[in-house]
Amino acid sequence: MINDEHLPALQGMFPSWITTVSNDGEPNTTVISQIWHVNETEVALSFQFFNKTKKNINQNPFAFATITNPASFDTYTLELKYNRTESEGDLFDEMDMKLEAIASMSGMSGVFELKGADIYTVLSISKNNL
């Protein structure tokens, strides 16, 4: 499902946006710095804070996200379903290192601790340009 065409949009050059819904039907749309490529059928989001997105996902596992290829401005929408959280391993370490580098550059080293890599199954991905 995720192929080479989509990978530039999963590098974190441009922010992504994501919408989740609470179990009482209240949507929440927000921007996140990066959606990470895991494999052909999965992506990951960083879990750093117990924010509204995380609360909603704990109630309702579905999410809708948009990613952007910075070279072409092609955008893709993804329908996602939360699968699991990983708190160790190569993906976790890679995310942790990048987030710490960003925090360090902004003078906030140690503040944005990565609690986990939330892994989502990609239900669909579609190009969104005219």
Next chain:
Amino acid sequence: MISDQVYNVLTNGIGHIGCTSSSLRPFHADPLGICCDQATNTIVCCLNKKTNELFLEHLEIGSRVSLFAAVISHEAYNLKGAVTELRDVNDNESQVCDDLREKMYGFYGELGIPKNLVDRYWLKPTDIAVVFLVDKVFVQTPGPDAGKEI
């Protein structure tokens, strides 16, 4: 409810508006211009129909929506409310979209991004207006107040 500070972000920033289906599946769309009436707490999001089909399929009068809006400084707000109207975009709203696109040329130009790429996102017909009545406003600027209702 909508302060001048929030108004400034809404009308000068980039927004994304989300909704939910009856089966609680989320969707969102990308406004190409946002108009705000502070006196009536009403927001108008101007959209392109074709690139926001999934969102529009699940939107109806009364739907709850969440509008995230942010400017380059990272100042951001989330406005929630219920849809009151789905209609054509009027001339004034169309002009707001044109003006915002011109601002985006300047913003992206400073980053070295050419106009033809900017147009792939920003130059689309705005052929539907989603109008909603705001009942909650949240700070979404990263920091200690993120998530706080104002």
